[in-house]
Structure formats: structure tokens, C-alpha cells
Amino acid sequence: MTATAELFRRRGYHGTGLKDVTAAAGATTGSLYHFFPGGKADLAAAVITETGAVYQQLFEVIADEHGDPANGVRAMFDGAAVALEDVDFVDICPIGTVAGEVASTDERLRRAADDVFMGWTGAAAARFRAAGLPARPARELATTVVAALQGAILHARCRRDAAPLRTTGALMAELVAARVATATVGRSRRSADRAHR
Amino acid sequence: MTATAELFRRRGYHGTGLKDVTAAAGATTGSLYHFFPGGKADLAAAVITETGAVYQQLFEVIADEHGDPANGVRAMFDGAAVALEDVDFVDICPIGTVAGEVASTDERLRRAADDVFMGWTGAAAARFRAAGLPARPARELATTVVAALQGAILHARCRRDAAPLRTTGALMAELVAARVATATVGRSRRSADRAHR
Numbered sequence: 001m002t003a004t005a006e007l008f009r010r011r012g013y014h015g016t017g018l019k020d021v022t023a024a025a026g027a028t029t030g031s032l033y034h035f036f037p038g039g040k041a042d043l044a045a046a047v048i049t050e051t052g053a054v055y056q057q058l059f060e061v062i063a064d065e066h067g068d069p070a071n072g073v074r075a076m077f078d079g080a081a082v083a084l085e086d087v088d089f090v091d092i093c094p095i096g097t098v099a100g101e102v103a104s105t106d107e108r109l110r111r112a113a114d115d116v117f118m119g120w121t122g123a124a125a126a127r128f129r130a131a132g133l134p135a136r137p138a139r140e141l142a143t144t145v146v147a148a149l150q151g152a153i154l155h156a157r158c159r160r161d162a163a164p165l166r167t168t169g170a171l172m173a174e175l176v177a178a179r180v181a182t183a184t185v186g187r188s189r190r191s192a193d194r195a196h197r
Numbered sequence: 198m199t200a201t202a203e204l205f206r207r208r209g210y211h212g213t214g215l216k217d218v219t220a221a222a223g224a225t226t227g228s229l230y231h232f233f234p235g236g237k238a239d240l241a242a243a244v245i246t247e248t249g250a251v252y253q254q255l256f257e258v259i260a261d262e263h264g265d266p267a268n269g270v271r272a273m274f275d276g277a278a279v280a281l282e283d284v285d286f287v288d289i290c291p292i293g294t295v296a297g298e299v300a301s302t303d304e305r306l307r308r309a310a311d312d313v314f315m316g317w318t319g320a321a322a323a324r325f326r327a328a329g330l331p332a333r334p335a336r337e338l339a340t341t342v343v344a345a346l347q348g349a350i351l352h353a354r355c356r357r358d359a360a361p362l363r364t365t366g367a368l369m370a371e372l373v374a375a376r377v378a379t380a381t382v383g384r385s386r387r388s389a390d391r392a393h394r
Contacts, residue, residue, distance in 0.1 A: 148344050
């Protein structure tokens with residue numbers, strides 16, 4: 001699975017053959033089909049789900065470290081920038097490109113990618129709710145942040161420069177801070193109104 | 198080129214074979230190599246550059262129609278949402294996925310995609326500058342909007358629901374409006390200061 005994820009990050013789904021996987025993993029085709037009877041599609045589904053969970057854990061760790069959700073969002077983008085630089089702009093996550101390749105042709109992989117994106121969105125929304133946002137605005141903000149992160153990674157790879165990620169992260173942090181501030185003011189006003197009654 | 202773009206939108210770069218292209222275009226392999234001696238990579242470079250220009254023109258038309266840049270940004274996202282629904286969530290642009298597939302493996306195609314993203318970013322930045330933003334914040338805002346649009350298209354395709362595009366468009370419009378308002382206030386303050394001297 002690690003070998004497959006690395007190949008996907010360099011060449012995408014259709015650019016990766018099962019022979020590349022077995023060669024990179026030092027595995028036989030027989031053992032590969034033993035664990036993944038459906039071949040490449042099975043492997044891809046497992047890679048999408050597993051990588052999705054790892055990135056969600058990473059998000060939770062960063063969010064815990066920062067407390068303030070605007071700082072947490074900025075740290076996610078800045079962390080992705082450093083990670084991209086470290087690997088010389090190979091994709092840092094095998095999900096985005098693969099999702100784009102298969103969304104219209106493989107229903108199972110489309111669903112696996114969608115589940116991951118929904119998981120990330122839910123995790124970010126929970127943090128925004130904890131910071132005072134109502135459920136719906138929290139979810140909308142999370143949707144936007146997750147989309148912007150994916151798009152910014154793509155642009156940074158095409159630029160071979162992490163600047164688009166850092167810029168987008170700074171503006172997303174600004175948007176999160178503004179929304180949290182508005183929600184907090186709204187909440188204080190409502191409690192003040194209740195106190196006056 | 199039209200046939201190639203349509204195949205890329207469904208299956209990406211590596212998922213599209215030259216045989217698929219000639220079959221879809223009703224062309225012979227000989228005629229394809231006559232016009233594109235470098236084969237699939239030549240075709241892909243032409244598709245990326247041509248599609249990039251078409252989308253940039255579309256952006257200019259929408260921006261002209263709306264005047265106010267926040268409304269223009271929202272109209273771009275809403276237009277993409279309708280377009281995705283119309284084609285049943287096949288990719289509406291052949292550049293994003295292909296760029297993700299080739300950014301680490303084909304330097305020429307990476308550059309072609311980067312040129313397109315820079316062109317879009319420049320076009321959006323020019324509109325934000327015209328609305329009163331200084332050059333650098335205008336460019337940062339444009340970078341963010343272009344990245345968010347690409348990411349939101351991917352999420353909408355994986356969802357098979359254009360809601361992520363509409364949501365992200367609404368929040369991007371909010372960010373643009375806030376930045377334009379701040380720049381306009383800053384400018385009025387500076388002219389007021391000058392008048393007072």
C-alpha cells in the first residue's frame with residue numbers, strides 16, 4: 001500500500017501499473033491478488049481510505065496544538081507547503097489526482113474519495129463549531145477550506161513553488177477568523193439581550 | 198483537440214490512449230501525427246493551452262457582466278456548478294486532473310498548466326486591482342480564488358452534487374467583498390488625510 005501510494009503521488013492512478021507496484025513493493029503478483037483480489041482498484045480504494053484517515057489524524061493533532069481554529073488552518077496550509085518542498089513537489093497526498101481521474105469512471109473509488117473529503121470536512125466543521133459557529137456556517141467554512149487546500153496543492157505543484165499554498169492558507173485563516181469573530185459577537189449580543197430581559 | 202479534451206475530462210491523461218482519440222475524432226493515426234508529431238504529449242499541451250484561453254475569455258465575459266468583483270467571483274462558481282450538473286459531473290475542464298497527473302513527470306505539460314493557472318490568476322488580479330486593491334493583495338486574493346475553484350470542482354465531482362461549488366463561491370465572494378471594502382476605506386482615509394494637510 002505504501003508503494004502504491006507513492007506511485008500514485010508521482011503518476012496518478014492510470015499512470016501506475018500493477019507491475020510497477022509489485023516491483024516497488026518487492027512483492028509477487030500472486031501475493032498482491034491474495035490481499036487485493038480486485039487488483040488495482042482494490043488497492044486504490046484501500047490507499048484512498050487509509051491515506052484519508054492518516055491526514056485526518058494529522059489535522060486533529062495540528063488543530064489540538066493550535067486551539068484557535070484560524071491558526072490551526074494556517075498551520076495546515078503551511079505544513080503542506082513545507083511537506084511539498086521536502087519532496088520536491090511530488091504530490092503529498094495520493095487522493096486528489098486519483099479522485100479527479102476516476103470520479104466519472106469508477107463509482108466505488110469515487111465514493112471512497114468522497115467519504116474522505118466528507119470526513120475531513122466534518123473534522124474541520126467540528127472545530128469551527130467548538131469555536132462558536134453554528135452547524136451550517138461551520139460546515140460551509142469547512143467545505144471551503146478543504147477545497148482551497150486541494151486546489152492550492154495542485155497550483156503549488158505546477159508552480160514548483162509553495163507560495164500559492166502559503167498565500168491561500170493566510171487568506172483562509174483570515175476568513176475563519178472573521179467568521180469566528182462574527183459568531184462570537186452574535187453570541188455575546190444574544191446573551192446580553194437575555195440578561196436584559 | 199475537442200475529442201482529446203472530452204476524453205481527458207472523463208478519464209484523465211494516462212487513462213486516454215491515442216487509439217481512443219483517433220476513434221472519437223474519426224481521424225487516422227497518420228493525420229494525428231501529422232498535426233501533433235509528439236503524439237499524446239503534443240496534443241495535451243495544445244489542449245491545456247487552448248482550454249486555458251477559452252476559460253480565461255469566459256472569465257472576462259462574466260467579470261464584464263458583473264462589474265462588482267465579488268458578484269463576478271460568485272457567478273464564476275455558480276456557472277461552474279450549473280455546467281457540472283449539465284454534464285452529470287464529468288469534469289468541466291480538462292486541465293486540473295491532467296495537471297495533477299503530469300506535474301511530477303512531464304516538465305513541458307507542467308509548465309503549460311502553470312502558464313494557464315498564472316493567466317487566470319493574472320486576469321482575476323487585474324479585476325481586483327481595478328476595484329481598488331493594491332497589486333500584491335489583489336494577486337493573493339486571485340491565487341486563493343483560483344485554487345478554491347479547482348478544489349471545489351473536484352469535491353463536487355466526488356459528491357456528484359454541485360453544493361460544494363456554490364458554498365465555496367459564496368464564501369469566496371464574501372472574502373473578495375471584505376477585502377475590496379477594506380481597500381476602499383483605506384483609500385478614502387488616505388485621500389481625506391491628504392485633504393486635511
